[in-house]
Amino acid sequence: MKAVHFGAGNIGRGFIGKLLSDANVAVTFADVDEPLVDQLSHDQSYKVKVVGSECKIDTVTHVTAVNSASQDVIEQIIHTDMVTTAVGPNVLDIIAKTIATGLTHRFESGNNNPLNIIACENMVRGTTHLKEQVYTHLNAIYHAQADELVGFVDSAVDRIVPPSEAANDPLEVTVESFSEWIVDKQQFRGDIPAIEGMETTDNLMAFVERKLFTLNTGHIITAYLGALKGHETVRDAIEDCEIREQVKAAMQESGEVLIRRYGFDRDMHNAYIEKILGRFANPYLRDEIDRVGRQPIRKLGANDRLIKPLLGTIEYGTENGTLLKGIAAAFKYTNDIDPQAIELQTSLKENGLCETLAKYTGLDAESSEAKQIETLYQAL
Incomplete structure (x- = not known):
């Protein structure tokens, strides 16, 4: 299974990116921070310091990254199984056009597999908001196809991810051991992926x-x-x-x-x-x-x-x-x-x-x- 994750910052790497990678999902981060993208693409791994009653260091592997303003991210959306975000509410509107372009190319390429999009943001029904923005950029001829094939799945996310203090490793991120990622199971298209740490509910x-x-x-x-x-x-x-x-x-x-x-x-x-x-x-x-x-x-x-x-x-x-x-x-x-x-x-x-x-x-x-x-x- 493959996922494109918008936002390679601390929350993206330390929370959603880590959960996806831990579940053997091949994660491609999409971000506009070129040095960060270059290093993720080169290293294809990073360390996560998980702190609770004790400290441990986990290594996230088999990840890569592309510039979210490039054609590369469109190519990724054509072939991916899932799109997730951790960009902040203000940036959702910006990436909506990119996602709409990716969906257009995906449909034109003949990929009729289900695709689920989950905005993992600190906002109420953030994915529903993202869907509205995507549809403003998506040609109306594709709306029915998107309704059938693309699940816009709302979620609730909870994990404290402070700025990392690892000055010698810009990719290392610190997170608390507690995390909660709850998704609306009624909004998926196709099978709901089995991802440890992602809980489903019908009362989101x-x-x-x-x-x-x-x-x-x-x-x-x-x-x-x-x-x-x-x-x-x-x-x-x-x-x-x-x-x-x-x-x-x-x-x-x-x-x-x-x-x-x-x-x-x-x-x-x-x-x-x-x-x-x-x-x-x-x-x-x-x-x-x-x-x-x-x-x-x-x-x-x-x-x-x-x-x-x-x-x-x-x-x-x-x-x-x-x-x-x-x-x-x-x-x-x-x-x-x-x-x-x-x-x-x-x-x-x-x-x-x-x-x-x-x-x-x-x-x-x-x-x-x-x-x-x-x-x-x-x-x-």
Whole structure:
């Protein structure tokens, strides 16, 4: 079995690329970073440092790479069995045209084998979004053929992959031992491939929101509260007892939405929260606050990790005081090299908190939640 994986960065190599390779899938990475592509093509292997209760080094082998802006990636799509991505939500729209071109050549070559495409991104229904973008670039004469032969499979992914510290080996990547890759089994075309570490479900949104409302919500609130207190890493912040207590409370508030919406067992979900807190405190991971906190505008979006759980608490009439504080802390986040952080702070200076809040989150500037966030913001 063969796969083309867009994105040869740390997440691509350390998470999805590794799982595919471990399952004896021949992986071709596609990326625009020419030196990275050259080295992967030359070495055809790389090391992954897996850290949990202990450290171990795994070697991923039988991989190669092509430039995602070249004709080579089109040739790969013609003959591959699977396409996966780990490029970040903003880049999906860019690679959609490449995938559409690859599908066109695949159909014109007479390849009528099923192809499954899975966007492994931190976004809700990312593959469905990718499909919409691909179809805008795919000639309408091929839409019916694509509907029949191409599965656009939504997924939920979870693994902390911080920047690697192996200065002598640019291909080495560090990952935590925990990983979760859950896919919507109803969206596949042809047989579902047996890949250890890829779980199937017919209720994907329950797992998408469990991860978004727990790992992502907790992670970002840890970062923003940690930044306010001058902590450099997520571990430093979560070991601050005051921050840990507030992060846990926020995840319990978002968790109440999940329990009511999907019927999750309360004790099991509380155990999941404790597992997440333990992951944040992993002594082998140096996860920088600024890596987690960057792109605050995206993370304040209506369907993302802060506002979506808040909207759930409003829907069910449940507690949300700590989530509101986390949102207030997001507006305090500064980063002189992050365009989104700069834009957010500029808007705050020019327009004030409530107008900025409404602009980027969609919350009503006159709502009680907006007023509470403003009060918390001024108190931070």
